[in-house]
Amino acid sequence: MSVVLVDAGGTNIGSVRYALQRLGVDAALTSDAAQIRAADKVILPGVGAAGPGMARLRELGLVDVIRGLTQPVLGVCLGMQLLCAHSEEGDTQCLGVVPAQVRRFAEAPGLCVPHMGWNRLSPRAAHPLLRDLDEGDWAYFVHSYAVPLGSYTLVGSEYGDGFSAVIASGNFHGMQFHPERSAGVGATLLKNFLAL
Amino acid sequence: MLSRRIIPCLDVRDGKVVKGVRFRDHVVMGEIVDLALRYRDEGADELVFYDITASPEGRSVDRGWVERVARVIDIPFCVAGGIRSVEEARQVLYAGADKISVNSPALERPELVDELAAAFGVQCVVVGIDSLRDDDGEWRVRQYTGDPSKTRSLPRRTLDWMIEAQQRGAGEIVLNCMDSDGVRKGYDLTQLTAARAVCRVPLIASGGAGEMPHFLAAFTQAQVDGALAASVFHSGAIAVPDLKRYLQQQGVVIRLQEAADE
Numbered sequence: 371m372s373v374v375l376v377d378a379g380g381t382n383i384g385s386v387r388y389a390l391q392r393l394g395v396d397a398a399l400t401s402d403a404a405q406i407r408a409a410d411k412v413i414l415p416g417v418g419a420a421g422p423g424m425a426r427l428r429e430l431g432l433v434d435v436i437r438g439l440t441q442p443v444l445g446v447c448l449g450m451q452l453l454c455a456h457s458e459e460g461d462t463q464c465l466g467v468v469p470a471q472v473r474r475f476a477e478a479p480g481l482c483v484p485h486m487g488w489n490r491l492s493p494r495a496a497h498p499l500l501r502d503l504d505e506g507d508w509a510y511f512v513h514s515y516a517v518p519l520g521s522y523t524l525v526g527s528e529y530g531d532g533f534s535a536v537i538a539s540g541n542f543h544g545m546q547f548h549p550e551r552s553a554g555v556g557a558t559l560l561k562n563f564l565a566l
Numbered sequence: 567m568l569s570r571r572i573i574p575c576l577d578v579r580d581g582k583v584v585k586g587v588r589f590r591d592h593v594v595m596g597e598i599v600d601l602a603l604r605y606r607d608e609g610a611d612e613l614v615f616y617d618i619t620a621s622p623e624g625r626s627v628d629r630g631w632v633e634r635v636a637r638v639i640d641i642p643f644c645v646a647g648g649i650r651s652v653e654e655a656r657q658v659l660y661a662g663a664d665k666i667s668v669n670s671p672a673l674e675r676p677e678l679v680d681e682l683a684a685a686f687g688v689q690c691v692v693v694g695i696d697s698l699r700d701d702d703g704e705w706r707v708r709q710y711t712g713d714p715s716k717t718r719s720l721p722r723r724t725l726d727w728m729i730e731a732q733q734r735g736a737g738e739i740v741l742n743c744m745d746s747d748g749v750r751k752g753y754d755l756t757q758l759t760a761a762r763a764v765c766r767v768p769l770i771a772s773g774g775a776g777e778m779p780h781f782l783a784a785f786t787q788a789q790v791d792g793a794l795a796a797s798v799f800h801s802g803a804i805a806v807p808d809l810k811r812y813l814q815q816q817g818v819v820i821r822l823q824e825a826a827d828e
Contacts, residue, residue, distance in 0.1 A: 381659035381686060388637045388662060417659075418687045477766065480789075484689045484737050486768045487791065488569045488611055488821045508569065508821040510642055512664070512689040529568060551642045551664060553606070553823070 373397040373564065374409040376436070376449075378416065378426045382550065386415045386446060389550035393561055403435045411564060412439055416448030420472065420515070421460030423452050437465055442566040443542045450537065450544025451515060459515050468539040470517045478530055484514040485529045489547075491536075491555070492526045499536065499543060499562050500524060507555045509535065509547035516546065569821040570785050570813070571611040571792030572806060573770065574799045576601055577618045578647070581631060584618070585797050595800045598631050599638060605799070606641050608806040609823040613639070614667070614740070614794060616694075617647025618712035629661040636662020644692055647712075650678065652685045659686060667740060669694035670709045673720060673727075676734060683735025688767075693736040697724040697757065698744045705757055708744060724757070729764050739765055740794060742772040750776025750798065758788035770794050778804060778812045785818050 373390060375383055377399045390397045390413075397413065398405065406412055414436065416423055427433050436443070445453045452464045457472035464472070475483045488508045493500050503525070516533040519526055525536035527546075536559075537544045543563065549556035576583045576598065583595045595601065602613055615635070617628065632645055645658050646667035655666045666686075672678050672693055682691045696708040698719075705724035710716040728739055741761050743754035753774045762769055768791040771784040775795035784793045798804040807823070814820045 381656070381690065382664070384633075384660055384662040385636055385664070389640060391637070392640070417690065482766060482768050482791065484767065485568065486689065486738060487571050490567060512642075514687075514689065548642070548664075551640060553640050556640060 371395070371410045371564070372408070373411045373413065374406055375399050376406060376412060376414045376432065377401045378414070378423060378430065378432070379418070382417045382447065382548065383415050385548075385550045386413060389557070389560060390564075393557065393564065395564060401430045401432065403431060406432070406435055407439065410441055411566070412436075412441060412443045414443065414445040414449035414452065416446065416452060418448055419459055420448065420451055420457040420462040420464065423448050424462055424464060427452070427465075433465065437467055440541055442563065444563050445542070445544040446550070447513060447546060447548055450546055451517065453537075453542050453544050454517060457515060467542045468522050468537055468544065470520055470522055470534070470537060472515050472517055474515050476530060481530045484512060485516070486512045489527050489529065492528075493524065494526050495524045497524050497538060498566060499538065499559065501562050502558050503555070509549070509552040509555055511547045513546060517544075567819045568791075569611070569819045570790075571770075572609075572781070572810060572820075573612045573614055573792050573794040574605045574610050574806070575614045575616065575772070575794045575796040577616045577796060578631070579617075579619050581628070583800070585800055599634050601800070602635050602639050602643070605806065606639055609810055609821070610641060610806050611821060612641060612792070613643040615643065615645050615647075616667075616712075617645070629657050632658055632661040632663050646692070646694055650674075652681050655682055655686065659690060665690050665692050665738070667692035667694045669696065672731065673707060673709050673722070676730065679731055679734035679736055683737070688735050688737035691736055692738040692740060693731040694740045694742065695724060695727060695731070696742045696744055699757075705760075711744065725760060725764050728761060732765070732767055736767060738768045738770065740770040740772050744773060746774030747772070749774065752776065752780040753784040753788070753793070755783055755788050758784060758790055762789050768792065776803075778809050781809060782813060782816050782818065785813070786816075
């Protein structure tokens with residue numbers, strides 16, 4: 371099986387790659403359109419801001435490449451947000467393969483932004499990506515923008531309001547938390563993605 | 567519900583984990599990767615590595631061990647130590663660290679915090695603050711605390727710097743209360759409570775943990791997001807799983823390791 375990590379400059383690429391290695395998969399790091407199209411699985415990691423993230427994908431000529439993929443695709447953290455239609459962060463048009471809007475967390479007393487730390491997952495749908503995931507399992511989040519709950523939500527979490535922790539639309543999937551940093555739960559979810 | 571975080575801190579010197587008392591007299595505690603894995607297996611929520619000699623010696627952190635840790639660890643970790651530029655931060659983040667923490671270099675040149683936040687997003691940028699109460703009763707920051715012979719007192723008040731650091735783009739603050747560091751008499755709840763009132767990003771307590779109720783007090787009285795400690799964990803005086811079970815019994819929202827993960 372060939373797995374590629376889209377090298378769009380996210381700083382967590384190394385960590386995601388090591389997490390896949392711990393599962394016995396050596397993923398190639400690439401920004402080559404042909405290699406991405408030919409892969410069995412495509413992962414779009416990402417840490418940073420939506421505007422620069424989209425700008426990098428445009429510079430690399432990868433916007434239409436990613437939109438046109440038909441194999442399983444996984445966006446992680448910012449990578450998940452880039453799969454959505456639009457982000458409030460820098461008023462950025464994103465890839466639009468998941469019909470969702472990305473909004474900033476509202477600050478409130480006792481709610482720090484960024485939302486940083488371990489939070490509970492709450493599965494809301496049956497999906498092979500969620501095999502062995504239990505209600506209340508913990509995952510590690512670091513983000514200031516989030517995708518509200520919607521028909522695309524596979525797993526919800528709560529910080530003030532509910533928000534999407536895992537989303538899917540067709541072959542496109544996203545995880546808002548960092549599976550590469552979510553201990554055994556994260557490893558399980560990555561394994562499930564590789565098995566899609 | 568977001569859980570409160572238990573964060574073992576590993577002070578790194580010449581590639582080994584060390585611990586001193588009040589930042590002095592460092593003794594070697596063990597190998598970096600071994601200790602990192604041990605804490606991961608025990609259920610630590612996050613790890614912080616401080617290259618304590620990097621800043622006083624004017625050099626950046628050695629990225630070799632950062633990469634070794636990143637390969638084996640599946641919980642988040644933060645690296646601190648002499649990071650003075652976006653380029654140095656990029657090296658550490660690309661080696662696999664989730665966050666970088668700046669302390670003395672941010673005091674040298676506060677614009678560093680703005681530059682790091684613009685380059686990597688606020689969620690990667692932790693500002694560490696070493697604070698000591700002066701004779702006039704004010705908390706003020708200290709610089710180059712890794713080496714007592716080079717430690718400097720600055721006129722900057724701790725809470726003023728905390729506010730400025732957030733305005734510049736700090737995504738998290740670690741407040742190390744040096745009066746209580748290493749002496750295990752408890753976190754400085756007065757200072758942490760004052761800090762909490764001006765800190766709108768996650769706040770991590772550091773310095774003084776000696777017993778399990780000290781952690782409970784930091785969470786319930788000072789409302790910190792995470793509690794960092796070193797010697798009590800390294801010495802085995804407190805085991806992370808016991809601490810987390812205790813905190814959960816006391817009503818603190820805490821992540822307990824799932825059985826399948828052991």
